Amino acid sequence: MLSDIVNFLLVSLLSFTIFLKPSYSNSPIQFPCEPPHDYYPFCDTKLPVKTRANSLISLLTIDEKILQLSDNASEISRLGLPSYQWWSESLHGIATNGPGINFNGTVKSATAFPQVIVTAASFNRTLWREVAEAIAVEARAMYNLGQAGLTFWAPNINVFRDPRWGRGQETPGEDPMVTSAYAFEYVRGFQGQTRGVTRRGNDDQLFDNRRSLEEDEDDDEMSGGLMLSACCKHYTAYDLDKWGGHTRLDFNALVTKQDMEETYQPPFQTCIQKAKATCLMCSYNRVNGIPSCANRDLLQKVRNGWGFKGYITSDCDAVANIYENHNFSKTPEDAVAVALKAGTDINCGTYMKRYMRSAINQGKATEKDIDQALFNLFSVLIRVGLFDGNPANSQFANLGYRDVCSSHHRELALEAARQGMVLLKNNHKFLPWNKNKVSSLAVIGPLANTSNINGDYTGYSCNPVTILQGMQKYVKKTFYASGCQDVSCNSSEGIQEAVSIAREAQYVILVVGLDLSQETEELDRYSLLLPGNQTALIKSVAAAIRKPLVLVLTGGGPIDVSFAKEDSQIAGIIWIGYPGETGGEALAEILFGDCNPGGRLPVTWYPESFTSVLMSDMNMRADPSRGYPGRTYKFYTGESVYKFGHGLSYSNFSYKIISAPTNLSLSGNVKAESQRHMLLQRGSAISYVYIEDVASCDSLRFNVEIWVTNNGELDGSQSVLMFSQAPYSYKGAPQKQVIGFDRVHARANRSAESSILIDPCEHLSIVNEQGMKILPLGDHTLLLEDIKHTLSIQL
Numbered sequence: 149m150l151s152d153i154v155n156f157l158l159v160s161l162l163s164f165t166i167f168l169k170p171s172y173s174n175s176p177i178q179f180p181c182e183p184p185h186d187y188y189p190f191c192d193t194k195l196p197v198k199t200r201a202n203s204l205i206s207l208l209t210i211d212e213k214i215l216q217l218s219d220n221a222s223e224i225s226r227l228g229l230p231s232y233q234w235w236s237e238s239l240h241g242i243a244t245n246g247p248g249i250n251f252n253g254t255v256k257s258a259t260a261f262p263q264v265i266v267t268a269a270s271f272n273r274t275l276w277r278e279v280a281e282a283i284a285v286e287a288r289a290m291y292n293l294g295q296a297g298l299t300f301w302a303p304n305i306n307v308f309r310d311p312r313w314g315r316g317q318e319t320p321g322e323d324p325m326v327t328s329a330y331a332f333e334y335v336r337g338f339q340g341q342t343r344g345v346t347r348r349g350n351d352d353q354l355f356d357n358r359r360s361l362e363e364d365e366d367d368d369e370m371s372g373g374l375m376l377s378a379c380c381k382h383y384t385a386y387d388l389d390k391w392g393g394h395t396r397l398d399f400n401a402l403v404t405k406q407d408m409e410e411t412y413q414p415p416f417q418t419c420i421q422k423a424k425a426t427c428l429m430c431s432y433n434r435v436n437g438i439p440s441c442a443n444r445d446l447l448q449k450v451r452n453g454w455g456f457k458g459y460i461t462s463d464c465d466a467v468a469n470i471y472e473n474h475n476f477s478k479t480p481e482d483a484v485a486v487a488l489k490a491g492t493d494i495n496c497g498t499y500m501k502r503y504m505r506s507a508i509n510q511g512k513a514t515e516k517d518i519d520q521a522l523f524n525l526f527s528v529l530i531r532v533g534l535f536d537g538n539p540a541n542s543q544f545a546n547l548g549y550r551d552v553c554s555s556h557h558r559e560l561a562l563e564a565a566r567q568g569m570v571l572l573k574n575n576h577k578f579l580p581w582n583k584n585k586v587s588s589l590a591v592i593g594p595l596a597n598t599s600n601i602n603g604d605y606t607g608y609s610c611n612p613v614t615i616l617q618g619m620q621k622y623v624k625k626t627f628y629a630s631g632c633q634d635v636s637c638n639s640s641e642g643i644q645e646a647v648s649i650a651r652e653a654q655y656v657i658l659v660v661g662l663d664l665s666q667e668t669e670e671l672d673r674y675s676l677l678l679p680g681n682q683t684a685l686i687k688s689v690a691a692a693i694r695k696p697l698v699l700v701l702t703g704g705g706p707i708d709v710s711f712a713k714e715d716s717q718i719a720g721i722i723w724i725g726y727p728g729e730t731g732g733e734a735l736a737e738i739l740f741g742d743c744n745p746g747g748r749l750p751v752t753w754y755p756e757s758f759t760s761v762l763m764s765d766m767n768m769r770a771d772p773s774r775g776y777p778g779r780t781y782k783f784y785t786g787e788s789v790y791k792f793g794h795g796l797s798y799s800n801f802s803y804k805i806i807s808a809p810t811n812l813s814l815s816g817n818v819k820a821e822s823q824r825h826m827l828l829q830r831g832s833a834i835s836y837v838y839i840e841d842v843a844s845c846d847s848l849r850f851n852v853e854i855w856v857t858n859n860g861e862l863d864g865s866q867s868v869l870m871f872s873q874a875p876y877s878y879k880g881a882p883q884k885q886v887i888g889f890d891r892v893h894a895r896a897n898r899s900a901e902s903s904i905l906i907d908p909c910e911h912l913s914i915v916n917e918q919g920m921k922i923l924p925l926g927d928h929t930l931l932l933e934d935i936k937h938t939l940s941i942q943l
């Protein structure tokens with residue numbers, strides 16, 4: 149209270165002195181708080197963030213305030229504030245999707261890392277972190293050069309619930325735990341909260357409590373010093389763009405409490421609560437009838453429940469669609485007011501700018517509501533240093549032109565592509581090829597000679613390599629035919645040419661699959677099969693040659709390639725997703741044995757028959773009574789083309805659990821009052837404990853120590869994926885769930901050790917129908933490939 153009064157006096161005093169200063173008129177302002185506009189208290193880096201934010205608010209008129217409620221925040225020239233564009237994009241490299249970025253200055257291109265689904269397939273947290281840090285360096289360098297903002301709208305952490313989703317490529321896959329871990333690494337790396345922190349080998353998987361607690365110590369959320377702002381999007385239950393009469397603008401996602409707590413929310417909770425992201429984006433869709441950006445319960449849960457201190461932006465025009473598409477409010481004024489009052493601080497778009505004034509005049513919103521939003525917005529801008537004056541004086545001033553497209557970043561992009569590509573099939577060790585013995589190679593397919601294999605949310609690549617170019621580095625004599633005129637492959641005209649070059653070559657690869665003409669934002673698929681005549685192309689070539697061929701698949705979404713899986717003429721299949729600007733090199737290294745693949749699929753590859761399931765059905769669990777097969781490896785009961793986690797290596801790895809507890813007692817660890825209550829309610833047959841009744845989850849943690857042995861002839865990396873199964877068939881328990889993962893490297897004929905930290909509350913719990921986390925008592929099974937380990941949990 150007292151400090152509030154002091155703050156108020158300070159602000160008033162300083163604000164007053166401003167009016168004594170002469171006003172200058174000068175050339176267009178580039179950065180806030182540059183002389184002569186550097187004497188405002190909001191520019192004073194010695195004052196607390198809160199004081200600076202309140203000071204700026206106190207200087208604005210109501211109309212100026214309203215003009216801040218847009219991604220295109222208006223300039224306020226009397227205060228030396230240029231306009232600020234909140235919307236910049238950085239999903240897997242600096243992208244052109246947001247108007248905050250331009251490539252027409254000194255920087256003409258930026259490193260195009262592989263699309264997120266590919267990097268995710270590495271299951272390597274260190275890599276995820278390093279990629280995010282590298283993107284942040286390029287972003288901050290571009291800000292210094294006036295070509296980017298400081299607030300970026302990535303990562304996309306919606307779970308990849310349906311294989312048809314056009315934006316699944318942007319996500320880390322279908323598993324909420326893996327997605328949470330990715331969110332943690334991306335946000336921490338991007339916001340620069342861990343620069344200089346050395347990582348601790350086997351503890352890499354500790355994105356959860358232990359590491360974040362340590363980091364929390366220097367994590368004063370209302371202090372400055374953030375490198376950039378990252379945004380957890382799209383909150384929540386958003387994963388349908390355009391399908392079957394629904395669009396994301398009008399879709400009403402009907403989600404059970406159980407699925408909400410278990411699947412849709414965990415990545416967001418981690419992103420906010422543990423990673424401390426400074427932005428949340430509310431999504432286009434409704435959740436159980438209420439548009440996300442107007443959903444006070446959902447948004448306030450983030451602030452009050454998860455301790456969120458950043459700003460909430462609407463997705464672009466997701467305030468307008470409250471009225472225009474959802475028809476949820478009666479007037480545009482109601483829409484802007486309901487969004488603001490629910491907790492949406494800023495509207496990507498112009499709706500709030502246009503209608504907030506009349507909403508206030510009509511008494512639907514107040515200046516106080518706006519001040520609250522401005523406080524959230526300005527606090528973040530202060531924390532990232534927007535009001536610290538010319539960036540030439542900031543702690544990041546040294547970042548510039550040479551930090552974008554650097555050789556270090558190129559190597560990291562290449563490393564991400566190597567680690568993320570997934571070898572799906574390799575009959576009789578057909579791969580790798582001996583690079584000294586391949587005399588000629590036919591490279592066929594509509595995706596073989598294009599550098600546009602970056603996926604969506606990209607900018608201009610620094611130095612893209614096509615797959616054809618990648619192959620030419622290894623084989624002088626290459627033949628090329630596109631086979632199809634484009635990816636939709638509507639004609640069979642090119643097939644004959646493809647067959648004839650395939651006949652001439654010693655080896656053949658076919659590069660087919662998906663590009664953005666098949667799957668992207670606002671474009672979901674209807675089929676999981678290869679587009680158009682692609683299958684005919686593959687079959688024709690396979691039938692025409694004596695040697696088997698290798699199939700290279702692009703695209704983020706699963707493809708039903710059952711025919712190829714079974715065809716012995718197709719000896720190898722490798723999924724490269726959207727491998728980014730160095731993808732052609734990485735693929736060649738893998739095919740010719742300079743790199744041993746170790747990626748694993750982060751999504752289930754469903755068969756075409758899955759398309760009879762309504763994409764709009766948000767239920768995760770199978771329901772045999774209506775022929776519903778369920779979704780993701782956790783619940784899907786049907787056949788898969790390839791399973792979640794599938795991925796081969798040129799080596800053969802074996803596993804051994806070296807140490808893991810067999811018993812775990814909760815005795816003394818359940819809150820006494822809760823225990824009495826449980827006994828009263830459920831008698832002696834207590835089969836589970838509510839997580840909220842556990843007194844100390846920390847004291848229950850344990851490590852599983854693992855030996856991974858490489859029995860092959862090549863050094864290689866393998867991602868250890870550990871799953872668990874709940875003790876008894878508790879209604880709706882997942883078939884299994886990921887509880888930990890760790891990528892390890894083992895030399896040929898050698899073993900490597902790995903350690904997976906398990907927090908039983910977090911990892912061994914399941915969610916009941918009421919949306920409560922419970923820890924079942926009895927025998928849990930830990931699964932490590934074909935090894936089963938029993939852990940008995942008792943009261």
Ligand SMILES: *[C@@H]1O[C@H](CO)[C@@H](O)[C@H](O)[C@H]1NC(C)=O
Binds near residue numbers: 231
């Ligand atoms: C941003 O708003 C200003 C008016 O405040 C307008 O002149 C400008 O065109 C807008 N920019 C964009 C990219 O919409």
Ligand SMILES: *[C@@H]1O[C@H](CO)[C@@H](O)[C@H](O)[C@H]1NC(C)=O
Binds near residue numbers: 250252253
């Ligand atoms: C670059 O593009 C932006 C946005 O289109 C524009 O505002 C700016 O003036 C351009 N800069 C140069 C150097 O052309």
Ligand SMILES: *[C@@H]1O[C@H](CO)[C@@H](O)[C@H](O)[C@H]1NC(C)=O
Binds near residue numbers: 473475
């Ligand atoms: C919204 O609902 C009203 C009343 O039901 C109807 O008249 C109007 O056309 C609807 N608007 C839209 C955009 O669907």
Ligand SMILES: *[C@@H]1O[C@H](CO)[C@@H](O)[C@H](O)[C@H]1NC(C)=O
Binds near residue numbers: 597628
């Ligand atoms: C690959 O594409 C480029 C650019 O479209 C073209 O110039 C080149 O001739 C193509 N390569 C072959 C072998 O057709």
Ligand SMILES: *[C@@H]1O[C@H](CO)[C@@H](O)[C@H](O)[C@H]1NC(C)=O
Binds near residue numbers: 634637
């Ligand atoms: C190919 O066919 C599909 C489906 O008939 C159609 O949507 C698409 O526009 C066609 N593409 C081209 C390039 O003709």
Ligand SMILES: *[C@@H]1O[C@H](CO)[C@@H](O)[C@H](O)[C@H]1NC(C)=O
Binds near residue numbers: 679
């Ligand atoms: C394959 O090509 C033929 C002829 O070029 C065309 O008629 C047919 O529609 C194509 N098939 C598909 C599935 O696009």
Ligand SMILES: *[C@@H]1O[C@H](CO)[C@@H](O)[C@H](O)[C@H]1NC(C)=O
Binds near residue numbers: 801802859
């Ligand atoms: C992998 O190695 C194990 C143990 O040496 C062996 O039993 C197994 O058959 C091998 N699997 C393959 C696919 O080579």
Ligand SMILES: *[C@@H]1O[C@H](CO)[C@@H](O)[C@H](O)[C@H]1NC(C)=O
Binds near residue numbers: 811940942
């Ligand atoms: C584990 O618990 C079971 C059942 O309570 C008990 O029989 C067994 O002795 C315990 N084992 C250890 C190693 O404590």
Ligand SMILES: *[C@@H]1O[C@H](CO)[C@@H](O)[C@H](O)[C@H]1NC(C)=O
Binds near residue numbers: 860861862896897
């Ligand atoms: C691995 O061990 C086998 C059997 O001991 C041996 O034949 C082989 O040369 C070793 N390979 C390497 C790469 O050390």
Ligand SMILES: *[C@@H]1O[C@H](CO)[C@@H](O)[C@H](O)[C@H]1NC(C)=O
Binds near residue numbers: 563
């Ligand atoms: C994980 O990624 C990092 C960064 O690229 C790399 O140095 C490390 O070798 C990778 N770990 C494994 C086991 O592949």
